Amino acid sequence: MNRSVSALLRSQSATLIAIVVVGTVLLGIASQGDLFSPVGLRTFFQFLAVPILIGLAQMITVAVGQLNLAVGAIGGVAAALSAVLMADVGVPPLLGALVPLVVGALAGLGNGLLVMLTRINGFIVTLATMTILLGAQYALVGTRTVSASNWEPLAAVGKATVAGIPVIFFAAVAVAVVVALAFRFTLTGRQLLASGDNPEAARLAGISNDRSVVVAHTASGLLCGVAALVSLASLPGVNQSVGGDWLLPSFAAPIIGGVALTGGTVAVLGTVLAATVVRLVDTARAEFQLAPAWVNFVIGAVVLGTVALDRVRQVRAERRRGALRAAGPQNVTPVEATR
Amino acid sequence: MTTTPLLEAIGLSKSFPGVKALDGVNLRLAPGSVHALLGENGAGKSTLIKALTGVHRPDAGSIVVAGREQRFADPAAARAAGIGVVHQERNVIRSFTVGENIVMERMPRSAGRIDWSKVRGEAAACLALLDVDLDPATPITELSSAQMQLVEIARALYTETRVLLLDEPTASISGAESDRLFRVVDRLRDDGRAVLFVSHKLEEVYAHCDTVTVLRDGESVLESQPLAEHAHDEIVDTMVGRSLGSLTVPTRSAPRDVAPALELDGVTTTAGHHDVSLAVRPGEILGLYGLVGAGRTELAHAIVGLERITAGELRIDGSPARIRSVRQALQRHRLGYVTENRKEEGVFLEQSITRNIAVTVWSSLARGTGLVSGRREREVVSRYVDDLDIRISSLNQLAGRLSGGNQQKVSLAKWLAASPRILIIDEPTVGIDLRTKRAFYELIWRLADEGLAILLISSDLAEMITLADRVAVMDRFAITGEVENDHDYDSMSREVIRLIHADADAL
Numbered sequence: 001m002n003r004s005v006s007a008l009l010r011s012q013s014a015t016l017i018a019i020v021v022v023g024t025v026l027l028g029i030a031s032q033g034d035l036f037s038p039v040g041l042r043t044f045f046q047f048l049a050v051p052i053l054i055g056l057a058q059m060i061t062v063a064v065g066q067l068n069l070a071v072g073a074i075g076g077v078a079a080a081l082s083a084v085l086m087a088d089v090g091v092p093p094l095l096g097a098l099v100p101l102v103v104g105a106l107a108g109l110g111n112g113l114l115v116m117l118t119r120i121n122g123f124i125v126t127l128a129t130m131t132i133l134l135g136a137q138y139a140l141v142g143t144r145t146v147s148a149s150n151w152e153p154l155a156a157v158g159k160a161t162v163a164g165i166p167v168i169f170f171a172a173v174a175v176a177v178v179v180a181l182a183f184r185f186t187l188t189g190r191q192l193l194a195s196g197d198n199p200e201a202a203r204l205a206g207i208s209n210d211r212s213v214v215v216a217h218t219a220s221g222l223l224c225g226v227a228a229l230v231s232l233a234s235l236p237g238v239n240q241s242v243g244g245d246w247l248l249p250s251f252a253a254p255i256i257g258g259v260a261l262t263g264g265t266v267a268v269l270g271t272v273l274a275a276t277v278v279r280l281v282d283t284a285r286a287e288f289q290l291a292p293a294w295v296n297f298v299i300g301a302v303v304l305g306t307v308a309l310d311r312v313r314q315v316r317a318e319r320r321r322g323a324l325r326a327a328g329p330q331n332v333t334p335v336e337a338t339r
Numbered sequence: 340m341t342t343t344p345l346l347e348a349i350g351l352s353k354s355f356p357g358v359k360a361l362d363g364v365n366l367r368l369a370p371g372s373v374h375a376l377l378g379e380n381g382a383g384k385s386t387l388i389k390a391l392t393g394v395h396r397p398d399a400g401s402i403v404v405a406g407r408e409q410r411f412a413d414p415a416a417a418r419a420a421g422i423g424v425v426h427q428e429r430n431v432i433r434s435f436t437v438g439e440n441i442v443m444e445r446m447p448r449s450a451g452r453i454d455w456s457k458v459r460g461e462a463a464a465c466l467a468l469l470d471v472d473l474d475p476a477t478p479i480t481e482l483s484s485a486q487m488q489l490v491e492i493a494r495a496l497y498t499e500t501r502v503l504l505l506d507e508p509t510a511s512i513s514g515a516e517s518d519r520l521f522r523v524v525d526r527l528r529d530d531g532r533a534v535l536f537v538s539h540k541l542e543e544v545y546a547h548c549d550t551v552t553v554l555r556d557g558e559s560v561l562e563s564q565p566l567a568e569h570a571h572d573e574i575v576d577t578m579v580g581r582s583l584g585s586l587t588v589p590t591r592s593a594p595r596d597v598a599p600a601l602e603l604d605g606v607t608t609t610a611g612h613h614d615v616s617l618a619v620r621p622g623e624i625l626g627l628y629g630l631v632g633a634g635r636t637e638l639a640h641a642i643v644g645l646e647r648i649t650a651g652e653l654r655i656d657g658s659p660a661r662i663r664s665v666r667q668a669l670q671r672h673r674l675g676y677v678t679e680n681r682k683e684e685g686v687f688l689e690q691s692i693t694r695n696i697a698v699t700v701w702s703s704l705a706r707g708t709g710l711v712s713g714r715r716e717r718e719v720v721s722r723y724v725d726d727l728d729i730r731i732s733s734l735n736q737l738a739g740r741l742s743g744g745n746q747q748k749v750s751l752a753k754w755l756a757a758s759p760r761i762l763i764i765d766e767p768t769v770g771i772d773l774r775t776k777r778a779f780y781e782l783i784w785r786l787a788d789e790g791l792a793i794l795l796i797s798s799d800l801a802e803m804i805t806l807a808d809r810v811a812v813m814d815r816f817a818i819t820g821e822v823e824n825d826h827d828y829d830s831m832s833r834e835v836i837r838l839i840h841a842d843a844d845a846l
Contacts, residue, residue: 185713187705194698197687204645204676204684205698205753206666264689 012258016273023280031287038164044283045165046158049172049230051275054246055253056179057223059271061122062254063183064196064216065263069126070111071224071250073133076243078103078228080140083238087150097154100228107133108221112214122213138240145239151232158233168230173272175226180268192216197264249278252299256306277302343406345370345533346391346422346502351400353390360386362557363400368502368533373524375544375566376537378554379578379773384537387554388504392424393417405501418444423495424504427511429487431479438462438475441494465493468530469523483632485516492523503527504535509543510769513630513798521547539773541571542801553577575773588805588826589784594622598657600792601642601674601761606651610637612816614651619792621760624783626807626824627796628835634816635796636679639763642794643668643676655761669699672761675754679765679796685750688739692731695738695749696720699757723752728778744775751779755786762786765796780806804831812838 028035035044054071061068068074078100086096107129114125148155160167183189194202195212202209231242255261256277257270278299285295346368353361361383368374378384389395391402393411401408404420411417431440438458439446447457462475471489479487488508495503505524509517524547527534538544544551545566553561553574561569561577569577599618606615612634619625627635640646642653644662652659655672668674678684687695697704697716704719705711717734724731727748731741738749747767754762764783768776783806787793797803803810804826811821812835820838824831 185710187701187709187711190694190698190701190711193690194687194694197689198683200684201678201687202698204643204665204678206664206669206702207698208664208666260689264687 012256012267013270013273016257016270016277020273020276020280023277023284027280027284027287030284034287035283041164042161042166044279045169046234047282048276048279049166049168049234050227050246051249051253051278052172052176052272053223053227053230054250055257055271055275056176056268057220057227058250059254059257059259059266059268060179060192060216060223061220062196062259062261063263063266064192064212065199066115066122066213066216067126068108068111068217068220068224068250069123069247070107070130070133071220071227072243072246073130073137074104074107074221074224074243075100075228075231075246076137076240077107077133077140078225079231079238079242080137080146080240082228082232083146083150084140087146093151093153096151097229097232100232101222101225104225104228105218105222108218108224109214111221112217115213115217116210122217137243141238141240143240145237147237148232148235154233158230158235166234168234171226172230175223176268176272179223179266183266183268188215193264193266195263248296248299248303249275252278252303255303258310261307342369344368344403345405346535347403348387348391349401349403351387351390351397351402353386353395353397360557361390361397364554364557364559365562366535366552366559367563368535369550370501370533371528371531372549373528373534373536373547374563375548375551376535376554377541377544377551377574377578382554382578383557384554385506386557388424388506388535388537391417391504392422418498418500421499421501422504423498423500423502424506425488425491425495425508427507429484430491431487433480435479436475437466437473437477437479437482437490440479440490441465441475441497444494444498461497462493465497468496469493469526471519471523483516485512485520488512488520489523492527500532502533502535504537506537507539508536509538509540513632515630517543540799541574545571578773591784591788591808594620597621599654600656601794602652602654602657603642604652604654606641606653607649608637608641608646609649610634610641610646610816612638612641615813615816615818616651617794617811617818617821619761619794621790621792622787623809624787624793624795624807626803626810627794627813628798628800628803628810628839629813630798630839633813635813636765637816638813639676639765639794639796642763643674669757669759670702673757673759674761675699675757675759675763677751677754677762677764677767679769685753686738686746689737691735692724692729692738692741692749693717693720693734696723696752696756699753719756720752723755726755727752727782747775747779751782759791761792761794763794763796766798767795768797768799768802776802800832800835801828803835804828810835814839 024035031040034040054075057071058068081103082096082099085091085099086093111126111129114120114129115122118125158168162170183193191207192212192215194205194207195209199209232238235242253271253275254267256274258267259265259271281298282295285292344367348364348366351361351364364383364387376384376387386395390397393414393416402411403409404422409420411420432443435443441462442458447454447461459475466473466475469489469492471493473486479490482490492503508520512520524534524536536544536548548566550563551561551566551569551574552559552563555578597620600621602618604616607613615638617625627638629635637646641648642662644664644667653662654660655674660672662668662672665676668676693716697720700719701711704715720734724734729745729748729752731745738746741749767779767783783793783795795807804824807824809821810824812819822831822834
């Protein structure tokens with residue numbers, strides 16, 4: 001117990017918790033308490049649900065050594081199709097709520113199958129499907145905005161709060177808990193991590209890497225679908241722009257949260273905390289009425305900084321390890337070293 | 340000796356948090372000599388090499404190059420002082436040709452452009468100096484790993500290296516390739532250069548080295564002594580720090596009357612094997628010996644379904660079996676494959692020890708529910724951690740933090756946890772120290788005594804003769820013969836070598 005506490009303290013999560021606490025306090029003071037007003041709290045958590053979900057969606061693909069450039073496009077199409085079905089076709093909201101989940105999972109499954117069957121790099125595959133899905137989203141909604149008045153019951157859920165905190169935030173946290181438990185306790189979760197860590201070793205241990213890749217993309221797509229559902233519920237309407245700004249935050253959360261881009265690791269708590277940090281930056285931007293471009297600048301800089309810091313930490317650890325295990329393989333090759 | 344040493348380390352010390360990796364090490368490399376650096380894993384050999392080549396800065400002591408004290412700020416400084424190193428792993432630019440790889444650190448230029456004819460000419464000169472017959476225009480990827488190693492030595496010569504450090508150069512190359520490497524080393528010696536040679540193979544050290552330094556726990560316990568004055572057993576005792584005595588081969592009676600657990604009958608594979616037949620009975624260790632590239636690992640791959648069998652038959656317990664994947668091999672036939680390359684194929688560096696070992700039993704632990712209980716996982720794993728004496732601080736420790744020998748044990752434990760009846764073990768002791776090696780030998784015997792059928796692949800003839808009940812010899816993807824092992828090194832090695840060179844022309 002003591003050990004796990006001290007491990008937590010040394011981890012990235014501890015740093016992130018500190019940043020969240022300090023950031024919240026500073027922002028609370030700067031906004032003269034606005035942040036902690038009922039409206040302030042509700043807004044803060046309402047717009048935290050989607051970043052958490054898309055961060056987790058990206059984390060799952062990164063864990064198997066893949067990535068998913070189509071997170072926003074999948075979410076956008078899923079939301080658009082559902083909106084059009086409810087508004088134009090008259091699909092009841094209860095059924096309409098299922099549409100984004102199904103669309104998301106199917107799109108993810110498609111990505112996974114394409115990667116598996118063509119053996120083409122996941123970057124190219126998801127870049128291509130992203131473009132296709134963006135086209136589909138435009139075809140569905142064009143330039144109009146489908147008003148949320150078409151799915152009143154759903155929008156009501158989006159506005160519902162418990163103790164002043166939006167229900168959709170609790171839903172996102174619940175999803176995070178499920179993802180964390182899945183990686184910890186299920187056979188599939190373990191296999192995904194093994195495939196991401198060392199595909200060759202996984203294959204030789206009887207794990208199907210193909211299956212891992214397909215499962216990861218499908219789960220990732222499903223989470224994009226959940227994010228789309230949350231957007232449907234919480235936004236005043238659905239148009240072409242839904243999902244358009246998801247890509248960078250989806251990578252920012254897991255990377256800042258401590259997930260190795262090389263695969264084989266997950267950090268659910270870290271991803272949730274990092275999404276919270278990004279949300280704080282966004283709130284600060286609104287508070288000080290800075291141009292939205294500043295948020296992108298700050299997030300981009302933080303992502304770079306995190307990756308650079310992580311790299312420094314890694315090199316240090318490797319040096320230490322290399323020394324402890326003096327006869328182990330070389331970490332520093334002369335070619336690298338002379339450059 | 341009055342000649343000035345080309346490289347001298349005096350009282351070199353280096354500490355890392357929690358460990359003193361080098362503790363007052365002394366080393367003298369005389370011109371025109373080959374100096375063996377011996378020691379178990381973790382004794383400090385690699386740290387010493389890194390300290391001598393500017394990767395680590397020593398805390399105390401000095402490095403003297405040809406009479407002048409030097410402090411290397413970085414590897415480039417060591418390079419400039421004429422100290423070159425060829426690491427155990429290959430270190431070439433795969434998109435370059437042989438020639439470009441040789442001259443890449445100082446590309447010959449004229450008028451600001453690379454002078455390609457000079458690249459070829461100077462590279463060819465370096466290769467000629469080593470008497471290596473390679474065309475500088477060949478893409479490096481067409482070379483064998485042993486040939487790449489020679490290219491790296493040529494690269495060191497190109498930058499006027501006077502002292503060459505070779506870190507376990509023969510760990511992953513075959514006997515014939517080693518012979519060629521030693522011809523090159525002899526040339527360097529004749530040329531008046533100094534070579535520091537790290538190896539775990541004492542036979543080749545005795546055959547090719549002049550002087551020796553032995554490291555133990557970061558100290559030089561034998562310092563730059565003429566090798567001829569120290570007997571084999573004495574060196575081993577110095578390395579391990581206590582007299583282990585020679586390993587006694589237990590008298591094992593491999594059962595003869597039982598049906599083979601694993602049998603290949605006239606097997607042809609997509610990897611290129613033709614008409615391969617062999618049989619392993621329960622309780623028996625069948626050695627599969629051959630040079631690197633003879634097709635042994637590929638045969639193991641064919642057995643576990645990573646290559647296809649196109650003709651002939653694979654039989655398990657007498658009935659024909661069609662294995663399409665490692666999972667089938669494991670779950671249907673309880674056949675495990677301990678891979679050759681632990682780091683690349685055997686270990687999940689970012690996962691805990693528990694997960695590394697339990698990976699083969701997850702599906703049976705999760706049967707019905709899809710859930711794996713961490714507690715049951717640890718129960719399975721802790722048994723093998725104790726059994727194999729894996730040195731860890733906790734079951735949650737990441738496998739990447741373990742030493743090479745312990746990683747090897749983790750890789751083996753993974754297969755034992757799956758309780759196999761047939762085990763293919765590929766090069767079990769490459770790059771691990773003597774003590775761990777002995778532990779491995781005893782373990783393999785014990786597994787056979789417990790009734791496992793073991794197919795042992797090894798390039799180490801001494802290991803083969805120690806462990807196997809019978810030795811099958813493979814050359815160019817075919818079995819050239821099989822020998823009953825009488826555990827007599829002289830007669831066995833003659834017999835086996837004869838089978839290898841039965842129809843091979845000298846390399």
